Amino acid sequence: MPILDLYNHSEKRRNLAHFASIATLAAVDGKVNPQEMHLLHNFARKLDISEADFKMVMKKENRYPIEPTNSSEQRLERLFDLFKIIFADNEVEDEEMSLLKRYAIGLGYPIQKADKIIEKSIAIFRGKIDFEDYLYLLKK
Numbered sequence: 001m002p003i004l005d006l007y008n009h010s011e012k013r014r015n016l017a018h019f020a021s022i023a024t025l026a027a028v029d030g031k032v033n034p035q036e037m038h039l040l041h042n043f044a045r046k047l048d049i050s051e052a053d054f055k056m057v058m059k060k061e062n063r064y065p066i067e068p069t070n071s072s073e074q075r076l077e078r079l080f081d082l083f084k085i086i087f088a089d090n091e092v093e094d095e096e097m098s099l100l101k102r103y104a105i106g107l108g109y110p111i112q113k114a115d116k117i118i119e120k121s122i123a124i125f126r127g128k129i130d131f132e133d134y135l136y137l138l139k140k
Contacts, residue, residue, distance in 0.1 A: 014067045015047040018078055020057045021066060021103055022085050028095040032058075035088040043081060066106035075107045076138060079117065080131050087125050 026036040086096045104114035
């Protein structure tokens with residue numbers, strides 16, 4: 001098996017795990033509203049999730065572990081995606097915040113840093129900014 005195939009398989013697995021995390025956040029309140037479903041379909045395209053994998057993730061409880069990356073920018077991008085799904089309905093529920101904190105810690109952030117990033121991100125997301133601005137603000 002060529003090394004490129006191993007890389008692609010690993011990347012696909014990471015993307016599927018990330019998508020499952022996003023889907024879990026969307027369904028944490030027991031239902032997925034139309035705005036969240038629209039975002040989930042967008043994330044599925046962005047992350048190259050097949051229709052079969054999409055349906056499997058949406059039917060079953062999340063069984064994919066969070067796979068942290070060594071890149072700080074990639075970790076922040078994953079959190080950015082999670083914030084987008086949380087803010088899809090313009091409400092941040094307690095269950096969503098609890099799961100978000102667990103995901104941030106699962107991505108490799110220490111508890112105190114996860115709390116700070118989440119706090120800053122909530123303030124930023126209330127203003128609806130794009131990822132480049134988000135990345136800049138969190139690094140400052």
